[in-house]
Amino acid sequence: MNYNASFFRALVAEKLPYERFKHTIGVEVWARELARRFGLDQEAACLAALTHDMAKQFSLEDQVVKAKEWNLIYYSEDLDNPQVIHGRLAAYQLENEYQIKNRDILNAVANHTLGRPNMSPLEMLIYSADLTEPGRDFPGVDKLRRKLYYDLNKGTLACLEHTVQYLKKSNQGIHPLTLLTYNDLKNRLSE
Numbered sequence: 001m002n003y004n005a006s007f008f009r010a011l012v013a014e015k016l017p018y019e020r021f022k023h024t025i026g027v028e029v030w031a032r033e034l035a036r037r038f039g040l041d042q043e044a045a046c047l048a049a050l051t052h053d054m055a056k057q058f059s060l061e062d063q064v065v066k067a068k069e070w071n072l073i074y075y076s077e078d079l080d081n082p083q084v085i086h087g088r089l090a091a092y093q094l095e096n097e098y099q100i101k102n103r104d105i106l107n108a109v110a111n112h113t114l115g116r117p118n119m120s121p122l123e124m125l126i127y128s129a130d131l132t133e134p135g136r137d138f139p140g141v142d143k144l145r146r147k148l149y150y151d152l153n154k155g156t157l158a159c160l161e162h163t164v165q166y167l168k169k170s171n172q173g174i175h176p177l178t179l180l181t182y183n184d185l186k187n188r189l190s191e
Contacts, residue, residue: 003047003100012050015057024053026133027126034125038152041122047100048108048126055089063089077175084113084175115160115181124156124185131159157185 009028013021028049035045055063060082067073072088091110094100108126111119115127132145144162148155160182167174 003043005046005050008047008050012054020053020056023133023135024050026135027052027129030133031125031129034129037149038121040125044102044105044122045125048105048122049129051090051094052087052109052112052126052130054093055086075176081175087112114175114177116177117180117184121152124152128156128159153189157189160185
């Protein structure tokens with residue numbers, strides 16, 4: 001399966017600001033390494049990584065307009081925190097403008113900001129690689145990378161726990177989909 005990573009790499013290089021593009025390449029490199037490690041489709045991981053922030057080329061206002069037009073607002077909290085909808089927009093673009101039909105790739109892109117219950121391994125990989133790519137530098141990121149490198153499920157749960165704790169400490173609301181994702185994965189791993 002060839003998704004022409006060089007085409008999408010050039011596309012996001014053209015559309016995204018340098019710092020966002022640098023982050024995207026970091027996610028691509030880390031996602032490929034994790035996919036190789038866990039026996040997942042490396043090309044699919046690279047495509048999802050390269051395109052996960054593709055819709056960040058649009059202002060938040062334009063993202064909201066497009067999300068409403070494309071029926072991608074699923075929670076009232078999406079409008080309170082419009083920075084969480086760019087993944088859905090990017091997945092919509094991939095499917096409708098670039099004819100990517102692989103549902104796992106589309107879900108990985110769409111759900112990389114909030115997660116979702118019953119995430120696939122590729123979805124967990126992109127969610128976690130986005131948070132822990134080599135350019136990220138925050139307290140505890142190395143510990144998250146190590147957990148993720150040795151166990152995709154437990155590493156993703158650690159990433160979700162980090163996100164929930166960060167949002168609580170900074171007095172930000174926690175999106176209900178993130179809480180559903182966290183509780184789902186925690187319950188699945190305790191069974």
